Amino acid sequence: MTERTTSPRTVAYVCADPGIPVFGTKGASVHIQEIVRAWRNRGAHVEVFAVRAGDAVPEDLADLPVHVVKVGGKGMEPAQREQAQRAAAARLAELVVELGPDLVYERYSLFSDVLATAAEALSVPGVLEVNAPLIDEQRTHRVLVDETGADEILRDQLAAADVVACVSEPVAAWVRARVPAAADPQVTVVPNGVNTDRVRPVSPDPSGDPVVVFVGTLKPWHGVEDLLEARRLAQAPWRLRLIGDGPQLGAIEALVAEHDLDVDLVGAVVPEAVPAALDGAMVAVAPYPESGDHYFSPLKVYEYAAAALPVVASRIGQIPAVVEEGVTGLLVPPSDPAALAAAIDALVTDPARSADLGAAARRRMVEHHSWDQVLEATVCGIATHAPDAPAGVR
Incomplete structure (x- = not known):
């Protein structure tokens, strides 16, 4: 030593x-x-x-x-x-x-x-x-x-x-x-x-249905299929924006077409472009599935929070230490599209609550992360x- x-x-x-x-x-x-x-x-x-x-x-x-x-x-x-x-x-x-x-x-x-x-x-x-x-x-x-x-x-x-x-x-x-x-x-x-100078608070797009955003590589351990199923099961109207690319893109495109889902496939963006890609969203999602190893520290969740977005995330691994239930976001069981859909519906239909959760998430990032x-x-x-x-x- x-x-x-x-x-x-x-x-x-x-x-x-x-x-x-x-x-x-x-x-x-x-x-x-x-x-x-x-x-x-x-x-x-x-x-x-x-x-x-x-x-x-x-x-x-x-x-x-x-x-x-x-x-x-x-x-x-x-x-x-x-x-x-x-x-x-x-x-x-x-x-x-x-x-x-x-x-x-x-x-x-x-x-x-x-x-x-x-x-x-x-x-x-x-x-x-x-x-x-x-x-x-x-x-x-x-x-x-x-x-x-x-x-x-x-x-x-x-x-x-x-x-x-x-x-x-x-x-x-x-x-x-x-x-x-x-x-x-x-x-x-x-x-x-998270860089809270680079990732600044965003504002929801007032035109059209609320936007729900996901950022990440399109791989099995990110649970994007569950998110698409949640969109299909949703009772409230909302648009889904997927920011990222990866080996599951083809399968995701097929599901979007099969169920005629309102999904904007943005593709991968450089880190400096992530804040702009988040702009206009009301809610951000981290739908990690139950299967797999949950040893990661979810970088996307920190960036969502820094953007003052309330986070709907799976209750696995480190996520409950980052997303406080009912304070900075909502936690749902992993691999449960129905619960995921219900949580997103609850936030997109209550803009005031979404804004309060997002503001609390932003404060936590600035003060501690x-x-x-x-x-x-x-x-x-x-x-x-x-x-x-x-x-x-x-």
């Missing part, structure tokens, strides 16, 4: 996950950008080391140094891809060591040991951010050839980290079970946050003050 410091002037942010571009439309890309902003707000000079850059660069991060080492071309066999990920991580570690930062902050990725390698070489503190049990995910939903290697690398990362920031308690439990006996990282639970607060909770034992020297000066 390295000696701790209280004022990192230069931070190396690392993401070696081939599925996450730094400047993309996924929630993970939003997370990267917001943590970078939070470090810069503390006065740190930040450089990013990644395997994908992306091209949706927000204006305020146009000057962010991003060092990219690509994993490789398409068509590789799973074992080849795992080796390519290891090779890319090794090169990223070399680049981080060349920079010589005061702190290494890595988003946990399979087969990446950048933090362990660079923090040891430089004798600087390290933070490992864990957003999901990736080994379990890869084994269950994709292909994992070298599980033993992936587990060994994770244990090395945990042993090297001063702080391991986990997005939820289930993720923290998964991490604690893998911390080597001789290691002593601070394993802490730090849920997601900024990204600056997320970073402070993550590194309070390492970097509690902005540096005295100018950013970038070591």
Whole structure:
């Protein structure tokens, strides 16, 4: 374990996950950008080391140094891809060591040991951010050839980290079970946050039926089919706006056509465009199904709340800690389209109540869930003050 410091002037942010571009439309890309902003707000000079850059660069991060080492071309066999990920991580570690930062902050990725390698070489503190049990995910939903290697690398990362920031308690439990006996990282639970300057309160569209909005990748674990069924069962008139894209788009389009539903399929938008895409809505929805692992911290719910939208969400995982029943939104049983429809109907037919719940949700985000607060909770034992020297000066 390295000696701790209280004022990192230069931070190396690392993401070696081939599925996450730094400047993309996924929630993970939003997370990267917001943590970078939070470090810069503390006065740190930040450089990013990644395997994908992306091209949706927000204006305020146009000057962010991003060092990219690509994993490789398409068509590789799973074992080849795992080796390519290891090779890319090794090169990223070399680049981080060349920079010589005061702190290494890595988003946990399979087969990446950048933090362990660079923090040891430089004798600087390290933070490992864990957003999901990736080994379990890869084994269950994709292909994992070298599980033993992936587990060994994770244990090395945990042993090297001063702080391991986990997005939820289930993720923290998964991490604690893998911390080597001789290691002593601070394993802490730090849920997601929201940029309340970027996501501002929206106003319902007074023309036509009320708008109910969903934002997210169109994948099975987001429950969009249940939302479409809720629209079919609804007693009150409301329009559904789906913001996102993904592998289930075709099936969703077929359901919309089959039942002649009033649905606006917006498609994926860059993070900077999400606030505008929410405008005009009265209610926002997070209809997570009962099946699946509920270890996530629901980024979309934080953004809904920051937009002063009352949230109707499934009562699973961390959601009851974010959406307070009857105060900032309504909670329903997962995989229950009828209950989902009834809750949405109740809000769209009572604009005053919807506005009150949305205003309370917004206040809670401003007071308790900024990204600056997320970073402070993550590194309070390492970097509690902005540096005295100018950013970038070591």
